[in-house]
Amino acid sequence: LTDVYSSSPALGRYFRSAQVVYFSNESSTVFYQLEFSVPPPTEGFMETIMNPDFIRNVLRQNIYDED
Numbered sequence: 001l002t003d004v005y006s007s008s009p010a011l012g013r014y015f016r017s018a019q020v021v022y023f024s025n026e027s028s029t030v031f032y033q034l035e036f037s038v039p040p041p042t043e044g045f046m047e048t049i050m051n052p053d054f055i056r057n058v059l060r061q062n063i064y065d066e067d
Contacts, residue, residue: 001032004062010049011058014038 001018005011014036022031038050048054 001034001059004059005034008058011036011055014049 002015005015005018008015016035016037018035019033020030021033022029024030034055036050038045
């Protein structure tokens with residue numbers, strides 16, 4: 001995750017760390033925490049760039065690109 005987000009053109013400058021919070025071999029489930037350093041509030045920044053769907057899609061696109 002660190003490589004994915006730190007090299008992202010959209011999120012790389014804001015990304016600080018990724019940490020696994022929970023991992024289960026039984027269900028192949030991983031919960032992780034991402035830490036970003038965001039600039040002072042600007043109009044629409046949190047709604048667009050820091051939108052959970054956008055952040056998820058950066059990871060999803062990386063997975064698709066590797067296939």
